[in-house]
Amino acid sequence: MDDKIIQLIGVSREYNTGIAVDNINLYVKKGEFITLLGPSGCGKTTTLRMIAGFEVPSSGQILLNGEDITKIPPYERPINTVFQRYALFPHLNVFDNIAYGLRQKRVTAVYENNKGERIEKKVKLTRKEIEEKVSKALKMVDLEEFEKRNVTTLSGGQQQRVAIARAIVNEPEILLLDEPLGALDLKMRKDMQLELKEMHKKLGITFIYVTHDQEEALTMSDTIVVMKDGTIQQIGTPMSIYNEPKNSFVADFIGESNICSGTIVGDKKVKFINHVFDCVDDFPLNEKVDVVVRPEDVFLMDEGKGQVNGVIASSIFKGVHYEMAFMVGKTEIIIQDTIERKEGERASIYIKPEDIHIMAKEFVSNRYEGYINKRNRVCFAEGEFDCDVTKLYPGSTLDEEGYLVLTTGEKLDLTNTEVIVEVGLKDIEIIDNDEDGDACGSIVSIIYKGDHYQIIIRTDEEEEDFVVDTEYVWNENDRVSVKIPPEKIGLKLKVAEGTRR
Amino acid sequence: MKLRFARKHLCIPYALFLALFVIAPILIMLYYAFTDSEGGFTLMNFASIFSDITALSAVLSSVSIALLTTAICLIIGYPVAYILARSGLKHGKTLLLLFITPMWINFVMRLNALKEFFALINILDKSAYFNTVIGMVYDFLPFMILPLYTTLIKMDNSLIEASQDLGANKIKTFVNVVIPQSMPGVISGITMVFMPSMTNYVISDILGRSHITILGKLIENYFMQNNWNMGAAISMMLLAVMFVFTWLTGGFNDDAANAKGVGL
Incomplete structure (x- = not known):
């Protein structure tokens, strides 16, 4: 079983x-x-x-x-449910709310009739059985004296307890x-x-x-x-x-974490914040990775004694510990420690190999399927962008009428040519006004990665994503538009050639 | 002294209106109800309502017509309101409008149309009583549907889910949760149908072709015969009955008043 x-x-x-x-x-x-x-x-x-x-x-x-x-x-x-806003029946008192499920219940009872035959019958619970079960459930949630109370007069916490009792009483x-x-x-x-x-x-x-x-x-x-x-x-x-978060979303969502970009430089060796660290995860050589380190796993030491030197940029008292921002160049590492180091103090950090968690990078670049329109602009992700269509055929040029002239002298009309578009994460510019860019959408995710933010902008209709690495912080749900410099738009033909003329 | 404008002064126009057209007439009616034709104090007007056969039969037929009308309106109106509010129809609002638009057509015109229709299918002369009931249902149904619809559409869907979650099937959920939750709407619907159907004699005049006398008609008759004292007494009695009815159904509670306010 x-x-x-x-x-x-x-x-x-x-x-x-x-x-x-x-x-x-x-x-x-x-x-x-x-x-x-x-x-x-x-x-x-x-x-x-x-x-x-x-x-x-x-x-x-x-x-x-x-x-x-x-x-x-x-x-x-x-199966029984405890609802988000309790969903208690306002016309019933506490007892009747909890007894509601029990009153619907039919249990199998076995009788013996006068001929000595055994008969199975579905019967309701008796009033006494219901009373016993309800008072047991009330005891479980510490509301013994509340049976006759009107549920609308209870506090939020008490309503919550009634809702739990109402569910568990049905076993x-x-x-x-x-x-x-x-x-x-x-x-x-x-x-x-x-x-x-x-x-x-x-x-x-x-x-x-x-x-x-x-x-x-x-x-x-x-x-x-x-x-x-x-x-x-x-x-x-x-x-x-x-x-062991599997990806940067999980790492970011579950607790505080430092997420940095790194590169695998050897067998179980990863380079980030300009230092080669030993680690325990196996990844292919030269692979670009995300490195996750929990703030409490970073040890602060005197300058020169740890692995990487830097300076304390800020320190906040959080009750049990201090939360300090440690700057290595432009990258920020958050550290939680019970011993405070003052702002501006130089120090160094040490991270144990088993505390360095390495994940494959989710996004290396943005890829879209799109097409070229009449004006030799490329359309994808609900937007229309200026681009360099000569990239599609090496050595080609555009003539005055907008036809593409190949090195062989052939003329091509690119209208409706299907293309694969590739744009780097750092090549997309976010614009506040949603009409000034070439495509617009809302910010659905922001993850801080040490020295930059990774922002995902989702378009409204087709739900295409622009993944953008930027130094500037934006707010989730902001309406923004994006602009991409024409030379940064990588174009490839989806099928072997465009419409010939 | 300087004259200052305060917010409470905004109610002066209505207070004047209230005093002139509501309170003063009631006082005048009270005076007539408790006096005889010479102007002396008497309780005879009230006593004779209960000894006069015409008056008694008018009371009886008024009450029975009103009860029947209300019951039929509730039986027709509840399912309609329920379907409109809860079954997630795409055009629920439009359908609701269809039920309400007849209210915008002139009342007398509608009744005369219905009368012609009755004549067409040959039932106009059959029963003045039932013609009146049908006419009243036809006229007052929207007043039943509207408050029911508003309470049902406001009802928290998670209550229905909770009931099903706890083992009650759809019918039991309807009986145990939906009906109790819609009671404010039921009460205000009943109030809004029962009260006018006690007194609206235009319907019984046109469709019952004056073969039937309800309280409203009786009052009119007395006033037409210049017996203001009797007319006023019956009016006052009706007012008292309605007052008691509203009080019994909780119409003066804040909750029910709110539900009704939305209904209107």
Whole structure:
């Protein structure tokens, strides 16, 4: 017997507005506390709603204990949900809210009739059974005296507890929690985190938890599933997600981290911030990589004693530790240490080989499919850009009428020629005004990489991405436009030749 | 003293209107209701309502017509409002408009059209009672649909999901969650249909061809016969009944008042 209680196989969910969940595969083990973690709009809630039965996947299968439940309605699933805004029934008091599920329940009872035959019958729970179960659930959430209270008079934290009691009283096989602590204040949230974890231990049922709070996920879960744009980025224990992030998105999303560009210069040797470090990951020679180092893994030493010298640019007291920015040339390394070094002080840093995490670079350049229009400009990603079309045929020139003249003297009309466009990450300029550039979109992601920001700008209709490396900081969701110098647009023919004339 | 303009002065025009056209007439009516034709104090006007056969039968038919109309409006209106508000129809708003546009056509014209239609299908002379009920349903249905629609569209969808999540199928969810949640709309719908259908005698005049006398008609008759005292007494009694009805259904609560405000 395998112990997979729930399995998602190639599950997708599409809306008219786009894809919310894109072909995800995931299984959850019995009794596990699993957290779906990601920024808003990453598809985590949609995934949860498909498991609950509120949404039907556009494709794929959901198995519960090996049985297909993809199309089974929510009221026939042994799964209960704690909703984001509690969704308590305002017309019922605390007792009736919690008893709601029990009153729907039918259990099999065995009778013996007067002929001595055994008869199985579906019966309701008795009033006494319901009362016992409800008071047990109330005790579990510390609300013993609240049975007769009107739910609308309860505080947020108390409503939250009623919502949890209402779900667990049914003894579901799986409890789904959709950002249940989002509306509580910090202190209460911390307490509830521990209580939920305690409850999970006591009840022994499977918890599937959705949150955008990475700290919450790290504190509570056995397994974390990091999601972005409807796809799973990484699945692992909190420890492995924190220590071995698979890509720079995960590294940036889970806790503070320093992300720098580096190059592999030898066997388990990586060069970044102008120094060759030993590391433990194997990557091909000369590969461009992202290097991730957690702030608490960087040791500060006196100048000359560590691996790289630099200067402290700023220092902030954060309670348990100081957070200091250490400048090596133009690159900033964030360091957390309990001993403060003053701003302007020169120092050096040391990083252990096992604390240097190396990831393949996600983006080396931007590639698009596009075409040349009548004015010899190239169209891609919802924009129209000036470009040098002579790049398509080496040695060719443009005549006055706009035809391309090849070295052989042949004349070409390039209109509608399909091309592959390649643009470097540093060759795109971001412009504040969304009408001044050649294409526009919104900023969907910003990741700081030591000496620059990596910004992703997504166009509105076709959702094409411009990945841009820039020194300037922008805000997420900003509307911006992009400009690319004509000489920086790399062009290649998609098919062997253009329309001949 | 300098004259200062304060925000409360904005209500002066309405206060004047209220005093002249609402409070003064009620006081005059009260005077007539409690006096006889010579102007002396009496309670005879009220006593004779309950001893006069015409008056009693008018009360009975008014109440029964109003009850029947309200019930039919609720039975037709609830499903319509539910479908418009909750089934995610693409053109829900347009459909709602279709149900409401008849209200913009002149009331008497609509009734006469209905009368001609009844004549056409030969039921005009059959039953004055049912013709009146059909006419009232036809006229007052939008007043039932609108408040129901507004409460249903405001209802938090997660409540329905929570109910299904806890094991209640669609029918049980409807009975246990949707109906209780839509009660403010039901009450304000009932109020808005029941009250006018007690008194709107134009409908019974045109469609019942004056074969049926409801309270509104009775009041008119008394005033036409120059018996202002009796007319005023019946009006006052009706006012009291409506007041009690509104109070019983919680119409003076803030919650229900809000729901009604949206409905209007």
